[in-house]
Amino acid sequence: MVQEGGDVASRSIFAWDYVLWEVRLKLVVAGFFIYLGVFFLSHYLSSRISITYRALLAKEKVFWNLAATRGVFGIQSCVAGLWALLLDPVFQADKVYSQQEWSWFNCLIASGFFLLENVAIHVSNIAFRTFDLFLVVHHLLAFGGFFGLVANIKSGHYIPLMGMLLEMSTPFTCISWILLKVGWANTFFWKANQWVMIHMFHCRMILTYHMWWVCISNWNAVQENLGCLHFTVVFTGLSAVTFILNPYWTYKKTKQLVCPVDWNFTNRTMKNGSSKKLNGKPLQTKEL
Numbered sequence: 466m467v468q469e470g471g472d473v474a475s476r477s478i479f480a481w482d483y484v485l486w487e488v489r490l491k492l493v494v495a496g497f498f499i500y501l502g503v504f505f506l507s508h509y510l511s512s513r514i515s516i517t518y519r520a521l522l523a524k525e526k527v528f529w530n531l532a533a534t535r536g537v538f539g540i541q542s543c544v545a546g547l548w549a550l551l552l553d554p555v556f557q558a559d560k561v562y563s564q565q566e567w568s569w570f571n572c573l574i575a576s577g578f579f580l581l582e583n584v585a586i587h588v589s590n591i592a593f594r595t596f597d598l599f600l601v602v603h604h605l606l607a608f609g610g611f612f613g614l615v616a617n618i619k620s621g622h623y624i625p626l627m628g629m630l631l632e633m634s635t636p637f638t639c640i641s642w643i644l645l646k647v648g649w650a651n652t653f654f655w656k657a658n659q660w661v662m663i664h665m666f667h668c669r670m671i672l673t674y675h676m677w678w679v680c681i682s683n684w685n686a687v688q689e690n691l692g693c694l695h696f697t698v699v700f701t702g703l704s705a706v707t708f709i710l711n712p713y714w715t716y717k718k719t720k721q722l723v724c725p726v727d728w729n730f731t732n733r734t735m736k737n738g739s740s741k742k743l744n745g746k747p748l749q750t751k752e753l
Contacts, residue, residue, distance in 0.1 A: 479566040496577020507533035524593040536639030539632040545571040546630025560623040568622040579608035606702035613695035637662035650725035666715040673707040
């Protein structure tokens with residue numbers, strides 16, 4: 466009886482009329498503000514807990530909070546992606562056209578997250594005069610793929626959910642970067658997390674091969690389901706992740722295990738964090 470009540474409650478959470486544009490847009494906006502809230506919550510907690518955080522430059526604080534926000538989104542993405550990949554019988558039966566109410570909800574919230582990512586990256590680039598080409602391209606293509614899903618209500622959700630599952634590395638990337646900044650790069654915990662993170666990037670590669678296999682095995686159906694423009698955006702993004710981004714990031718994270726350096730802010734010298742230098746050499750501290 467309790468199980469039945471739980472099923473009804475879970476259905477009610479995801480039971481929206483997704484055919485309506487206003488419903489889809491409201492959930493995209495909800496996703497935007499949910500993860501914007503995570504960003505500001507990270508700032509609030511870090512400001513009160515971490516001495517290192519308070520010593521950071523403004524652009525480093527933005528990067529810290531974006532890393533935390535991506536980490537939280539990565540947890541949502543892992544749950545949704547693994548459920549579709551391993552457990553949901555509807556997606557096991559049909560990987561091209563299938564949709565579920567829970568998948569609609571998660572994909573629309575993810576669209577809001579990627580909208581936030583693009584806004585944050587471009588505002589940050591303008592404000593701090595920085596530019597990470599790979600990150601900009603990655604999130605622009607991701608948002609384009611998910612916006613196509615918002616616009617095309619007939620498109621299947623399996624490939625987008627696998628795209629979300631590619632974010633499996635972000636919680637470990639968040640932990641790695643924050644611990645690196647606070648000076649814990651020589652600890653067993655940081656190194657263990659780094660090993661797991663590198664393994665997650667290897668899993669990302671395997672997952673992209675699975676996505677290619679699904680698409681190539683159902684090529685005509687996927688083209689028909691997505692439409693020309695959405696198909697082009699999705700396959701451009703999948704190609705970029707498979708052949709450029711995943712190999713590059715895997716190499717950089719593996720190199721970071723051997724030489725723990727924050728290459729995002731390599732010239733930064735801090736008073737309370739891990740980036741302080743003595744005689745040209747990094748001086749690791751362990752003050753949170």
